[in-house]
Amino acid sequence: MSRFAAARTLAQSHSHLTKALVAAMWTYGGRGIGLLWTLILIAKLGIGGYGQYAMAFALAAIAAAPVDNPFSVRAIRESESRFLSERSGRVLVGLTAMAAGVALIPVNYLAWFALLVGGGEIVFNAYKSRAFRDGDPHRVMRMDTIRQTTSIALGTGYLMLAPQPSLVGASLLYAAPYLVIACASIRMVWGVAPKAPGTPRIIAVLFTEHLANAVYIQGDILLLGFLTNSDVAGYYSVASTFAWAVAQVGQSFGVTYHEKLRAAGGHASAGPPKKHVLVVATGASLVLLTVGVVLLFTPVATQLAVSMIVMSAFVFLRVFNFVYTTLLYLQRRDAVRTISAGAVAPVKLGLVAVLAMAGLGAVSGAIASVVADALLLVVLSRASRSGPLESGDTPEMLESGDIPDTPAPERGGRHRREELENERGVLWSG
Numbered sequence: 444m445s446r447f448a449a450a451r452t453l454a455q456s457h458s459h460l461t462k463a464l465v466a467a468m469w470t471y472g473g474r475g476i477g478l479l480w481t482l483i484l485i486a487k488l489g490i491g492g493y494g495q496y497a498m499a500f501a502l503a504a505i506a507a508a509p510v511d512n513p514f515s516v517r518a519i520r521e522s523e524s525r526f527l528s529e530r531s532g533r534v535l536v537g538l539t540a541m542a543a544g545v546a547l548i549p550v551n552y553l554a555w556f557a558l559l560v561g562g563g564e565i566v567f568n569a570y571k572s573r574a575f576r577d578g579d580p581h582r583v584m585r586m587d588t589i590r591q592t593t594s595i596a597l598g599t600g601y602l603m604l605a606p607q608p609s610l611v612g613a614s615l616l617y618a619a620p621y622l623v624i625a626c627a628s629i630r631m632v633w634g635v636a637p638k639a640p641g642t643p644r645i646i647a648v649l650f651t652e653h654l655a656n657a658v659y660i661q662g663d664i665l666l667l668g669f670l671t672n673s674d675v676a677g678y679y680s681v682a683s684t685f686a687w688a689v690a691q692v693g694q695s696f697g698v699t700y701h702e703k704l705r706a707a708g709g710h711a712s713a714g715p716p717k718k719h720v721l722v723v724a725t726g727a728s729l730v731l732l733t734v735g736v737v738l739l740f741t742p743v744a745t746q747l748a749v750s751m752i753v754m755s756a757f758v759f760l761r762v763f764n765f766v767y768t769t770l771l772y773l774q775r776r777d778a779v780r781t782i783s784a785g786a787v788a789p790v791k792l793g794l795v796a797v798l799a800m801a802g803l804g805a806v807s808g809a810i811a812s813v814v815a816d817a818l819l820l821v822v823l824s825r826a827s828r829s830g831p832l833e834s835g836d837t838p839e840m841l842e843s844g845d846i847p848d849t850p851a852p853e854r855g856g857r858h859r860r861e862e863l864e865n866e867r868g869v870l871w872s873g
Contacts, residue, residue, distance in 0.1 A: 507561030537565030563621025693762030697769030
């Protein structure tokens, strides 16, 4: 490699890392604002009011995120024409959920807020999908933080100024920015015929993947609370939330390689160099390790400090797993990711149960997280070494009209006609 090529490669690597770090800064800023919003809600509406809000928000995530996952995964790997059509379908799904939420406002708080916010997030994700597809996580997180700040500012103003503020009033104002986003999204996709995110089998696999991941991420907290008490679950929840937040820099780093990986058909050689991933993983791990060690010398519960120290190893592993997951997205290995998450989740929960009954408290969740992610790392790293799927994926893509971005030989006959029909079907003719 010439000096010029080496210098260019180094500059590109620095650019990817810079984007990931900027995205992480926007993320942490949003989390800080979210914490302030939580304190204001509790102060003005009481713990009961906040509890209703938290339940509705959790319901929104559970209901909307699995539905949105097929659109999200395919947005980074499909052809441009297919991406535009599925983005229209994504907006349509979100708008339908939002409309249902508005209709249920007089009926049930949990239902209308979950549908309005969940649908709003689907529409917002569609609006952000171009930046996500182009590998610009800093733009995605900036839009996220701006939306969140606007929502919280409106809700906080109401809670502070209204003589007798209510949860419904605060929630309506919090959700108001989604209506503006919906208008912008409709304008963005106007004239593009909506399509579903792939065949029913692909949709089912990607939907199931997100459900399995939800159990993997949240199930241990619920199990700890059931086997011990809410204090132990709370300590582990704090350590876990902090660890996932720090590890997210790995996800952002992987996202910056979307364009390169898509152009290369998902080959690992187009992804982040392992030595750069190692640097990111080590740095993120040291952040949580430092926090945990510092907490040991404070009045904070020892099990919280120890949990954070143990979870620093999880952060190291999770950064790698985020990168390998990105590779598998672009390689269309949806079944591998789904089966892996579904297989490791019971192992993690079983280990939590055994260690919790042994009296390790919050540390049991931390240890289980490290073991489970280590197993996941072995599976994902081995799977991502292979090239993109060749057999099995292509016929399905032809049936659904999915044409990969990678250059392909000129074809005639039925296959060429299907490609032309897909291109003609993208835009409405009137």
